[in-house]
Amino acid sequence: MMNCCGLITTQKEPVPLKSIEVQLEVRDHVATVVSTLNYENKEDKPLEAVFVFPLPGDAAVCHFSATIGQTQIVAEVKEKQQAREEYDDALSSGQQAFLLEESEQSPDIFSLSVGSLPPGESASIRLEYVIELAVQADDGLRFCLPAVLNPRYEPQERVGSGVQVTSVPASLVPYSLSFSARVSSPRPVSKVESSCSLDPLQYLNTEQTQATVKLAAGHKFDRDVELLIYYKDAHQPTAVVEAGQASAKPGTLMGDPVVMLSLYPEFPQSVMSSVASCGEFVLLLDRSGSMDCLTNDSEGQETRISSARDTLLLLLKSLPMGCYFNIYSFGDSYEHIFPKSVEYSEKTLEEALKKVEEMQADLGGTEILEPLKHIYSQPCIPNQPRQLFVFTDGEVCNTKEVINLVKKNSGSHRCFSFGIGEGSSSALINGLAKEGGGHAQFITGTDRMQPKVMQSLRFALQPAVEDISVTWDLPKGVSVTALSPPITTLFQGQRSLIYAQLTGQVGAAPSHSETPLVSLSGLKNINNSLLLSSVCRLTVHRLGARTLIRSLEMEETDDKGQHDEGVKKKVVELSVQSGVSSSFTSFIAVNKGNNEPIEGPLVRRDVPIACELEKFTRIMKFCSFEELFKSDLRARESGFNVPKQPHKDPLLQLVSLQKASGCWLLDPALAAALGKTSEEVEKPKPSAVSSLWATILALIWLHGFKMDTKEEWELLAMKAVSWLRLCYKEKNRLLFCTFDIAVYLKLLTNIKVESLDLKLDSNKRLTYFPMQCLRTQSEKSW
Structure with a gap:
């Protein structure tokens, strides 16, 4: 209710x-x-x-x-x-x-x-x-x-x-x-x-x-x-040292200095350019009634659930061959497309996309806890790291219970969370990502969901720096007590804050220093020099206390959800001492x-x-989700107040035609997505290379007309290029030479022709450049 x-x-x-x-x-x-x-x-x-x-x-x-x-x-x-x-x-x-x-x-x-x-x-x-x-x-x-x-x-x-x-x-x-x-x-x-x-x-x-x-x-x-x-210089590590409270007893958290270390490393390009080809990707989509609300984009009539469907299309098409995946959706109850995660293939992808296209915001409430329990009950697949993507407008009251469950299972997976719309619970969205070692994103105002989700997918596909240890380099007579849980792994795009209490004779920190306060092992080729500063407010102390309090609050509870009296006593004492809620x-x-x-x-x-206005209108009329969704059903059947379906985005049209392997097929549907007739697309095609030709045309169209949304399609374009390279290595090199693929790839940004080991000669191959079949008379140049 x-x-x-x-x-x-x-x-x-x-x-x-x-x-x-x-x-x-x-x-x-x-x-x-x-x-x-x-x-x-x-x-x-x-x-x-x-x-x-x-x-x-x-x-x-x-x-x-x-x-x-x-x-x-x-x-x-x-x-x-x-x-x-x-x-x-x-x-x-x-x-x-x-x-x-x-x-x-x-x-x-x-x-x-x-x-x-x-x-x-x-x-x-x-x-x-x-x-x-x-x-x-x-x-x-x-x-x-x-x-x-x-x-x-x-x-x-x-x-x-x-x-x-x-x-x-x-x-x-x-x-x-x-x-x-x-x-x-x-x-x-x-x-x-x-x-x-x-x-x-x-x-x-x-x-x-x-x-x-x-x-x-x-x-x-x-x-x-x-x-x-x-x-x-956002990625340079920093440390803030804060003196203790003068009125507090030395040796206590508020009486001693506290240091906050900020780690936000930027990985070398060699690490960033490598993309994992394995993993188990579990997508969890909110299908509660509030997901049927309009997005806040005033230009269209798109609903949150329709935007989520389009996002899942992009995400699924961008997954690498060789991975595993499954899709859950939840409301009052939950559903899953496959009984367990399946290997990513053309067959399983097509089956999943059909189910996604049918998804509506018709499952009632927001029971997110039960589908999470079911996901965690499934055994992990060997050598396939589990990556959980959660899409929700984040309106549940049992937030702590949900986050606690994610924390208990954080050793076996990473969790990426997406808060959709105004009013989504920051505690839920940030908590899922923080305890799951992932990344949180908020989609509000006129934000589009797709680019933010694809950013997180990039993080999920990139390798992590593991076996990190922090060694404190402190003056003699000064000891350190960690207030934060230990950090053993860092991911690209993930910021970590470490709090620690310093006990002993700690001198005043200079305003700026290149002198290391800590040594960070495991972070090779990453800037380890610290910018060191001091502050006089108790901000760092209170955040350190908050970190301890949250850790205690997340500890085990009994069957009734009650904490042990000893834990509760510790929290109350720390809260009273620090003045933190x-x-x-x-x-x-x-x-x-x-x-x-x-x-x-x-x-x-x-x-x-x-x-939100649309939610308020519903809230004023109904006091239960059962009545609310009966009304929704009647409204849909009568055609009353149902948002018009937005015009299909040409980018999504093209993406929907890509195969799981990364290629496109040369057919009327592709021609329509490119805005051309079948004859215009097929006429300049060399013989016997239709799929190669179609894939090249799709890539050129993306680079030529959709560079402003490159972050959305870059991963699936990389998959298409990998398919082309695989064809070159395993099939017929002469075909590529005849096809002039080297010229076409050379003109595409971020694609290294050199890796194909093809040489360009000086003849007039550009006269056959396939962009000719995609240009219009009004376009002077591309």
Whole structure:
């Protein structure tokens, strides 16, 4: 069942939240975020305002305070049940109280309760958290300020356990947002991009290592705010050393210095150019009802499920011969195309593509846990590393349970995750990739799914650097205690942060240093020099504490999902000591300065959060997925409000015709995909080489007319070239010479004719260049 959400209208029940101010401070790969929420009670009765909102899934909330008039109340971290009891006691006695707590099911959902706000009174809530910034495939660091929180699907056995979310269309959110960011790093900041309009980037020094940026005027908080931050020399390792808290006891986590080591190596070209020809690729596709929502591309009527189908086509065509694969899809239940993973061949590929073409968003809810259990129950295939690709809009409430399952099986596979649409759970998407040693991607706004998925496939096909060890080179008398799990393997495109506590006499770190702090064995031909800097805030300490807390929270639970009391006690102690939130603690603040109780009955007001318009329309009408999908079925049968199928992309048309081996066949379908008649395509063809000719034409068309989407088709083009080379080696070399293939391949970028051992002579072979049959009269050159 899904939480039933209702609209709180401004006419009947005024919303007390008026504005949100956010200040972002980015330091290298981590960030501190300060949010100020301004409340005002314009009613004639005291209010309890409840605001359920999203935060990034791996955020560590580390400060919570409230200001009423000239009085500031700083919250304390306490065990969750104790905090709730203190909050209830305060309200019953007429005192002002504030409670902030993390959802027990998902670490990216928080609820803020502002209790006993008197009539005419204003309150300012300050919330501070620290977070690691995820690295994207293009080396950008991604920060996302979530604005959209879609209701999370609850497995049937957990109905009623999740938090209640009041949702309205994003355009009706009654509060405003102001947002500014400051970026600093040991390396220069090259640019900052966003899905929202920004004012120009302002550099604060000549080295361009510090800069500020803010949202352009007039921004409405109707969608997630995403920033992409790019540094020069992004792959150089860095270390940040942070002094301990002066008031904390030496020898404790907060009292000792903590170091954060950032590893984001760039592999040599010789490693990057090699592509694995083996592996077991398991694709897991969300077919819940929300996948039938339109993508946010305003130019078309494409739905998420149709975009996912097109993406699976590209992905399947790009898999190497010799690998194994299977496709699962899930909703209330789950399905798989094959009983177990099968070898990639023309027959199995065609069977899979037929099933993919039929897939609709018709399986109900979002039960992702059960298909994962089934996948992990299947024995791994020898010498075929398992690679799991998960596509979902990420709206489940049992996030921690799902991530824990992936972590338990991380030794046998890698997990690549894709969050589709606004409001997808960052905790789920990032958690799957982090615990599965893969890569997370988010498809929002006008993003296209295909290029991001193909980027991740490239990572999956590239080899890893293994047997890595970290040796700390520290002064005498200084010892180190690792706060992060050990790293033994690194993949291209994967960033790793290592936290460690330093005990002993640690001197102040210089602002910049080439002196090694650590030695990294196993990283041959990779830049090991460190940029070393120091900071005075407790960002690194809190993130180190968060890493420990998350590791403890992910430990084994009993059959009822409950943790051992010893583990819970450790988490609570660490959370209280560091001031960092956890699933077992809450922030509680009570205004004890005014002894006069607030008179009058307390009225509850649920502050709405933005929800996607199409989902909101459905949510308002239905309280269960069963009713929702009966309505969908009737709508489809009647033809009402069914999005028009977009025109077939010529690239996808061409890709769909490629065979599993990498070649194309010369037939009317290929001619149509190339925009030509069969006669135009076949007329210049040399005799007895139809498949070679067809493959060459397809490659030339891709390089000539689709270079702007090269990242989408590059892998399948590489497979086509490999097929051509194999034909050259194993079949008839004279055919290639007659066919002038050397000329054609020479004119294709990134294809080395030299590997074919063919020599070009000086005669006029270009007069037979097959591009002539693909050009139009209006094209002056190509």
